[in-house]
Amino acid sequence: MNTTQPVRGAALELLFKKIACTRMRDVPVHNPALRVQAIGFAPVPDEPEMLLGVLVTPWFMNLVRLPAQACLPGATLLSNGNKGKRAVGQQSFEFVGAFEPDVGAFEVCSLFSPMFEFANHAAAADTASEILRLLRTTVTSTVSTAPTLPSRRGFLFGRGTQATQPQA
Numbered sequence: 001m002n003t004t005q006p007v008r009g010a011a012l013e014l015l016f017k018k019i020a021c022t023r024m025r026d027v028p029v030h031n032p033a034l035r036v037q038a039i040g041f042a043p044v045p046d047e048p049e050m051l052l053g054v055l056v057t058p059w060f061m062n063l064v065r066l067p068a069q070a071c072l073p074g075a076t077l078l079s080n081g082n083k084g085k086r087a088v089g090q091q092s093f094e095f096v097g098a099f100e101p102d103v104g105a106f107e108v109c110s111l112f113s114p115m116f117e118f119a120n121h122a123a124a125a126d127t128a129s130e131i132l133r134l135l136r137t138t139v140t141s142t143v144s145t146a147p148t149l150p151s152r153r154g155f156l157f158g159r160g161t162q163a164t165q166p167q168a
Contacts (some may be wrong), residue, residue, distance in 0.1 A: 008157055012066060013037060016038075016057055033120045034118060037056045040128070041066060049068050049069070050068065051068055054129075054132060056115075056124050060110060061110075063093065065077075065086065072105055081096065082096070087113060089138075090138075095108060096108055110165040
């Protein structure tokens with residue numbers, strides 16, 4: 001097992017614990033029932049140098065693409081604040097480039113913000129784990145005459161029938 005994976009996830013978690021106690025301390029979007037936790041960081045199958053996981057905080061839950069080694073934004077990562085589509089499993093999500101000196105460059109996709117929908121941390125962690133399970137499950141494709149794109153919340157809550165048509 002590669003020891004870089006837990007170390008990088010732990011570094012991200014530690015960074016956001018510091019942010020929770022400093023920059024975000026008095027911000028009213030905190031759900032006091034939640035804590036910071038990095039969940040399920042593992043290599044992306046097509047990009048083994050990239051880790052994918054979910055970061056849960058009292059103010060957001062983000063899908064995170066984190067390089068296995070700390071780096072600066074560049075050719076493989078979005079620049080700080082820039083947006084771009086990334087394939088994750090069978091889905092495509094819009095990620096935003098981020099940079100923090102303690103962990104380097106990474107990319108985030110907001111799943112929930114704020115986090116008041118969660119009654120406790122176990123519910124948030126279970127949701128994060130289920131999202132990763134769904135994204136990492138290989139689905140056999142079916143032939144469709146008109147491709148549909150599920151809404152992000154529809155995908156997260158298993159409401160695939162509420163899909164929207166792609167825009168030209």
